[in-house]
Amino acid sequence: MNLAAGIGFLLTAVYVTSGLWKDGSRALVSENIADQVFFQFVLRHGLDVLTGDAVPFFTTQMNAPHGVNLMANTVVLGLGIPLAPVTAIWGPQISFAVLLVLGLAGTAAAWYWFLRRHVTTSAAAAAAGAALCGFGPGMISQANAHPNWTAQFLVPFLVHQALRMGEPGRWLRNGVVLGLLVVAQAFVNEEVLLYTALACAVFLAAYAVATWPAQRAAIRPVLATAGVAALVGGALLAYPLWSQFFGPQSFRGLPPGASAYGADLASFAAFPRLSLGGNVDAVRLLAPNAAEENTFLGWPLLAVLALAVAGWLWQRALVRALLATGAVFALFAMGKQVFAGGERTALPGLWRPLGQLPLLESVVPVRFGLVLLPVAGALLALAIEAVGRLPRRSAGELPVRRLAYALVVLALVPLLPLPLLTHRGVPVPRFITEGTWRAYVPAGRTLVTVPVTSNKHSDGMHWWAQSGADYTFPGGYFIGPGREPGSAVFGPPPRPTDLLLAAVAEGAKAPRVTARMRDGLIADLRFWRAGALVLSDREPRADVLRKLVDDLVDTDGVRTGGVTVWDVGPLVAPSP
Template identity: 30%
Template sequence: MRSFGRRVPPWSAALAAYLLLAFLLFLPVWLPPGLRTVGGGGGDPFFSSWFIRWFPHAISHGWNPLFTTYLDYPDGVNLMWNGSIALPSVLLAPVTLTAGPMVAYNLLATLGPALSGWCAYLAISRYARNRLAAFFGGALYAFSPFMISQSLGHAHLTMAWAPPLALLLLDELFVRRRRSLWIGVALGALAATQLLTAEEVLAIVAVAAAVGLIVAGLLHRQAVWSRLQPALPALGLAAVVFLVVAAVPLGVQFFGPQRVHGPLQPSNYYVSDLLSFLLPTHAQMIAPAAVTRISDHLAGFGEQTAYLGLPLIALLALAIRRTWHLPVIRWAAIAGGALALLSLGDTLHVARADTHLPLPWALTSAIPLLHEILPVRFSLVVFLMVGLLVAVFVGETMVTAGWRPRLVGALAVGLSVAALFPAVPFLTSPLGAPGFFSRPSALHALSEGSVILVAPFAVVGTANAMYWQAEAGMWFRMPEGEAFVPSPYPLYPPPSATEFALVRLADGSVPLAAIDAGVASQIRDDLRRWHVQAIVVGPMPHRDQAVSLLSAVLGRAPSSGDGVDVWWDVPKTLAQIDPSSRSRPATTVVATGTVTPPSAW
């Protein structure tokens, strides 16, 4: 057993441990696989599973995978503006094509924290006194509130291996003064792969690297400036490698069709509230209901990522106080504090109230694209600094301190782990595409690439149709989708009568009785403009009303089976509708699904 232990490299043991912890955290989605998804279904997980399925489909057909008309047909979607996960989609293609897109997504969600934590372990090992301390620091990063919260819907953001690996490479370049041009190649390749995995993480890394270099320059002015010039060749090569690899994706994003202009998200909304650092959320095991009623609304929907907790804050204070003499502690403490300050956004928020006190991030408002970073997501690199600080302190305490300081340190570490421990069992959601999509024999009666209108209409927060499309092997296109496109409303397609009617019927904001014949006529115009071949209504709220509306629009009832209602031969039906009917008295669809004159109201 001892000889076996000696033969196992520490880095491989650490990787295995992180993978095991991640697997245990997400265990419900693997018992058995394919029946549940990590996080809440219906929105971002479904979009990610759609992207994972789209990429191999596009490549197999020889299409540009970074642009699609399979959503928001006919205009399409520029996927580089929509959280492109191109690289994971390629790597996961064998899983996607054999086990399905949602199994591949769950694998992505499981691997993200584990691989990110392992990369943090590799970086922190440079500074911590022993491997156990480095492992704990990596675990703080891997299973931080940022990672746990983003796993609920943005699994690609947990593939955050670039921050620790960038720290490792920049340490090689500036601290250890390695002059190998391979460092430049590695930096450029790292940036390009992160671009194709989670573009926002790359932007966060760029800002964090700038902050780190500024802090290092302030602490060691002569040393940094004397080392900057020799490092320029490697940095220049990194830029060249990045541009060579990223030229096409960035070209599609900024010069391709359907590029987005203007802000993607509301300004100064997704920020860390001052209380966010102190109050646990539903993502933590220890989270009293009285507290979560406040904390769950502090940082914008789904972005409760900044929580540190009083035990960890006390541990950080203890670590900084006792090991301030170490240069890495001074650097990490100041850089981490600066990044936490950036996470607060343009102005300070306390208990969700905007104090209008200006903060440094407001200076980026004039910098194109940079201000698109959601400030609260700087908590990603804050937790990397936290992991580094704690690991160095734990390593120093284990080696140099007496039993009392060790006991105090162990108690602080234990309380910190308890405060941050994620809520288990982890939130998962059941899956289940109607048989019409999961066993698409009937669907294949249409030629591949035909346009189908699917209800519930896919918009922000309701991407069921996108998941069903992915389950059907991308057999058809849709005039809808949860995606950023040139539109007055984020994550909505350009306004249409069809979207207005179906979305508001589903959310109950407009009753069926309020939708008149004028809207029905506009829906028919939409169907013609979109070249819709068939209409499918699947499981959705107020399904009966959606079926009644579309039956009135087409003047006939659907065929039903395999969990859906279907209207085939839509172009033929539209051609049979008498155009002179527009001059006749208007009709209104009532809740029973019949069509009656307005005078009946």
């Protein structure tokens, strides 16, 4: 059964990501291209770290001339470095697809191990619960280009070690193991680590209350184990955390809007869009975006779990602690203001007084909903185990057990995942792949894409990651410091030329070029230390942008290798 479960999880992960395999290195996740390109970038960065061509926690390749604090931007070195051979041979897009498959399947397999060890003796019940943990709605939603969130295979082991903290006489060993797991998870996803720590704290507190005073003797070993884990983790993470919070290009909090992402009250009973029962129009108002449908559990599953708890499971302290944990995190997930059916209510969210605290100010509240999947998975496993103990037939000859199993199956069918929506992207221009760019971008200069690289226009990042070229470029998609001290923004604060090119690329009418615009361009090019402006022939408004840049630079660009390039070295060079 263990082997069958593992194979089933792997095949399901391949099915969910099938579009990424069909189009290979040019496959793009339709719902979230920007984040996919970012993870291609950091996977390539992981390869460069392994080969000694880059430092781990900072990059100067992006956002010239300032660079980017990658430790504060989900650098995923714990995933990128192990996958470096795949990146080197097949490129970061294949690494990205491999990471999604291994993350989804590995998470389900790890929860299967945990559920068999701690929750149920039934392999079938554990497999069903683990499948919900690994392929539930929130995980499939996060598979839209958030591989750091689908790679939760360390979480069950962290929870396992947390449950062992009260073992007498093993505080040193357990503390060291827990501390090392904390370090490993920090290099996969720090936010998942934070949620796991909070969830374990809530669960252990609720379980201790439900079983007190039997847990009194565990207080000392729990504190000792936690102290050792803190020492081990703190020692190994001291420099990375300093780099993240106090190093160059560090920041506090989240960009405007991100901290307001909360779960709609109606989302808990709804089906996610990438599920058999999903409907895009029905859920559009219930989630911040397609990658954050973290609380969509569906009313049939909630109803079945409620029946199981009320009928068979309520007396168990484990179940009451799980319900308490789920309730707390459901309230956290709703954020600072409660919404219902897309409408703002008068009710403040439980997260409002907590969201300004250190560390918690960097949390996206709706992601607390992902904690509900392990809670629901454990309850589902217990419910299926309880069904297995029912009599085959009632006194009236009704097939009680079969009917109960059928009810569970019917509750899960609408949540069966569908493949990610993908499409075939455009190839990297020959100008980049053949190295022609080197003739235009000498050492110490940058390659400036038109429009400048951002979350909406990702050419600079995409070309760099896919091609292995070693140019530097301004702009990019990342979180960095804003203009105000202590603030955060997506990308760098925009410059005049940046705003102009982006507006025209997105449909605005090209303005008549003035001397002031040319002066602004020259100032921006000098700030960026530009060597060349490069416009892809595949850019939707390439003709309009080409004429605009011709006028700004006051010379015609050169068409070569799938791009138009303007040598701006003479404009950037200081006047004699």
